[in-house]
Amino acid sequence: MKWSLEGKWIASGLGLSLLLMAIMSFISYRNATQLIESGNKVKQTNEAMKSLIDIFATLTDAESGRRGYILYGERSELNRYNQAMQSLDAKIKKLQQQLADESLQQQQLMKLKFLITQRLNLSKQSIHLKDAGKSTFHIQETLVTRSNQNRSEIRETISQMQTREEQLLEISVKSSQNNVHNRMLIEFIGTLLSFAILLGVYVLLYQQLLKRQQAEAIQRTLAQEKELSELKLRFFSMVSHEFRTPLSIILGSAQLLAESNQHCLEEKKLKNLHRIQSSARLMNQLLSDILTLTRAEAGKLEFHPELIDLEAFCLNLLEDLQLCSQQQHIIKFISQSNCTHAKLDENLLYSILSNLLSNAMKYSPQQKDILLILSSKTDAIIFQVQDSGIGLPSEFQQHLFEPFHRASNVGKIVGTGLGLAVVKKCLEVHQGEISVVSELDRGTTFTVRIPKYDDYKE
Template sequence: MKWSMERKWITGGFGLALVMMSVVNGISYQNAIQLKESAKRVKETNAVIKNINNISATLTDAESERRGYILFGDPDELERYDKAIADLKRQINQLQRSLADTQSQKQRLDKLQLLITQRQELFEQSINQYQNSQTQILTQTPLLNEIKQNWHQISQLLTDLQTEEERLLQTQVEQSQSNLQLRMLIELLGTLLTFVVLFGVYAILYRQMVKRQQAEVLQRTLAQEKELSELKLQFFSMVSHEFRTPLSLIVGSAQLLEETLKPIVKPTKLKNLYRIQSSAKAMTKLLGDVLTLARADAGKLECNPTLLEIQTFCLNLVEDFQVYSDTKQTIKFVRQGSCTHAWLDEKILYSILSNLLSNAIKYSSPENTIYFNLICEPDTILFQVKDEGIGIAREDINKLYDPFIRGKNVREVLGTGLGLAVVKKCVDLHKGEIFVESEVGVGTTFTVRIPQFKDNTKND
């Protein structure tokens, strides 16, 4: 099944919207993960800083307990000192696990461990010296200087560890904020683009819905018109059938009466009898035209071309008008070209040419000549009916083929305005064209052009 362009746009739009929504959701998920990681990193950094502060406090406590033991000789102080040293080792191990991923911090921590180990040795040395000689420790200024220098180095390392950890945290937070802002911008743009795409898809769907509604309305209208046309056809068929029988009886009776009275009555006294025949024939033709239009509107008028001997058909048509009607004008038939046969529907062609000849006769003076031309061209047959009658006004030509429309200059000439409407319908059935050239007071020329491709002359 071949997809229409609008269907492709709708499918592509929905696909693009789904891709954009997936991208936006992915970015939102990454933002959430990064926020979670940033919070975790802040928590870990705070724990590291807290651990560094605890190490500093524990060292201070150990120093205090050591001094208390040396100054007062209290065994409890020595016990608390040992406990502080044990806590210090645990805190160092915990800090080591926290800083295992940062090489620079790990190097500082290794150096800190050496200094703390050195400090513990100095503490032990001072305690041992105090236990050996309580007065000697007070005068050993070199040992005290080493302890002070060691504490200074430890304090500097602890400060460096804390500063570096804060710097790393600040760098990571800034980078996270920058990435978060970029992702939020992409997320916003993606959301807007998704909205635009979905709005475009909605617009296409809405237009399709409107078109579908219009098509449904048009389909209902066409169905109603078809139903109305069929009702009209049934009505006109019934009327035509009901009227044709009495009209045929009227014409037949009038003709019998004419034949009976002709030998014994003067022709001038048969004038009313001729009027009866003429009026009945006109009524019969009117019913035929109305029925033809009704069938054409209902799509029931079919065109079935057959191979027709065209010149004989035209001569017979001229003879019908000159012999079997009251035509006073001369009809001059001329053939141009060498064609002998053509693919045409005989009944429909008769309706076309008889209406054109009838109008030419009706709107011409009795002394005028009607020119009826058959023109043969490659793949085309042209019929031309030319008169020297009253002509057609230019403003009436555009509505010439509308039913019940007559020219403004027809005066007292009787007519229904159906003839040319029937001609146009029949020409369209042959997929042909009709042209008119006219000048008021000079005459009118109708040209019917019918293509000669057998398949093109049949109804679809």
């Protein structure tokens, strides 16, 4: 199935909209995922800071128990110290798990573990001296100094780790905020683009709907026009048939009267009989022209090309015209063609040339020569009708082949304005062309060009 350009645009727009919606959905999913990850990171950081504080509090508690035992010798204080130190290992392991993803914090944790181990050794030495009865200030002074220094280093290390966790938390929060802002902007732009594309698709669909409605309206109009043309054709066919019978009777009767009583009738009566004959022929020609035009407009003009002898056809045509015409004109036939036969529709060609020659006779002074020239080229048959008549005004030539149009200089010459319209329609069926060269009061030349075809396109 071949898609139209509008169909391709609509399909592309829908596809792009679906793609943008999929991208927006993925971005929204990523945004939600990163928000969860950011929340987990904040939670993990808070837990790590809580663990650091808990470790420092446990060390402080152990130190208090050790000092109480050294100063007062109470076993409960020693138990307090031992319990605090025993719980410290679990808390350090927990902190190590919480800081597993941060290499710098892992290094600080190693340092903290070393300082805690050092403090444990110092505490054991102090307790051992106490148990040995060597708890005097002079003996414990060195251990106290080292213990204070160790405690300061532990506090500083924990403080550095807390500061690092705060920095990581701040970085994580800012990164999360930036990501949320960027994704919100992307989602807004994507939604706007999707809306614009869908709006464009809607406009295209609406235009296609309008075009379809217009096409249907045109189709209905054409159907109505076709029906009207067929009705008009039937009407004119009936009228032509009904009128031609009485016209033929009138024409025949007038001709018989004129021929049988030509010597007996007065000149005035004979002139009236000739007028009856002329009017009957004019009405008959008018009916033929109207019927031809109606058939052409309805597309029912019959076309039956046959091989005809062109020179014999032209001579017979001239003989018919001179017999029917009451005017005295000299029509000369000149053959310049080496093509004696051609495949043409004889009836249509008769209508073309008879109308052109009739006009030439009608609008030319009597005793003036009228020429019918036959020539040929490799691809066409050419007929020329030349007269020395009244000519055609230049402003009329654009309406030359329109029905019922007559030039302004025809005066009282009788005519219907249908002849050249009939010529044009008959030539269109032949796929031929007609051109005119005219000069006022000098004459007119019509040139008919009919292509040579073995088979005409229907």
